[in-house]
Amino acid sequence: MNTKIYKRVLSFTDSLMAAAQEQNQKRFDSYYLELKQLCEDNENTDKDHPVQWETLADFTDDLALAVTLYKHALVKAEAINSKDFRSSIGFSIAALQVELGDEADAIEHLEKAKISCNKIVDKELKAEIHDLLEKLQN
Numbered sequence: 841m842n843t844k845i846y847k848r849v850l851s852f853t854d855s856l857m858a859a860a861q862e863q864n865q866k867r868f869d870s871y872y873l874e875l876k877q878l879c880e881d882n883e884n885t886d887k888d889h890p891v892q893w894e895t896l897a898d899f900t901d902d903l904a905l906a907v908t909l910y911k912h913a914l915v916k917a918e919a920i921n922s923k924d925f926r927s928s929i930g931f932s933i934a935a936l937q938v939e940l941g942d943e944a945d946a947i948e949h950l951e952k953a954k955i956s957c958n959k960i961v962d963k964e965l966k967a968e969i970h971d972l973l974e975k976l977q978n
Contacts, residue, residue, distance in 0.1 A: 841889045848878060849892050856899050872899055890916035890925045897932065907936050927957035931969050937975070947976050 852875040859868035879896050880890045893913035899908040910933045917925035930953030937946035950973040955967045 841891060843893065845878075845882065845887050845889060850876070852878070853895055853898075872896075875899070881907050888916060890914070890920070890922065890929065894929055894932070902934050902941055902960075907933055907940070909942050910936070913922065922955045923958075924960050924962070927953045927960055927962070927965055927969065929953075930956065931965065931972070934969075934972060940971070943976050947973065950976070 846856050847869060849948055852871055856868060856870045856875070859865075859871060865971055875892070875896055879892045882892065890913040893909055893916055897906045897909035897913060914926065914929045914933065916928055930949045934946040934949040934953065937943070937949065950969055954970045960966065
């Protein structure tokens with residue numbers, strides 16, 4: 841991933857978190873729009889990366905829109921064959937699908953995330969994927 845883009849996304853994350861903690865909706869909205877613009881500007885370029893789309897989805901209040909953004913990020917993760925991103929994004933989609941009442945789609949994403957997470961080092965994410973999948977299948 842382009843280091844400049846990663847640092848910029850990280851900076852947006854910090855700014856969005858600070859604005860949220862301060863309950864400053866105007867600042868939050870401004871940073872969110874800048875992050876969205878970054879994603880759109882980098883779309884289908886060599887700077888395009890799932891981390892920017894995943895971050896945008898992370899800060900999206902509209903659950904259905906967040907799922908759409910995560911699915912877009914998942915396509916980007918699949919394109920670069922990133923098991924880490926496929927796992928985390930798949931889990932995020934599943935968690936939102938549970939909130940939206942679509943357990944069948946949640947299970948489908950969790951099953952794919954479980955396959956992807958076999959070779960990642962994040963044991964906590966592996967456990968979360970396993971636990972949510974087990975909960976939904978029982």
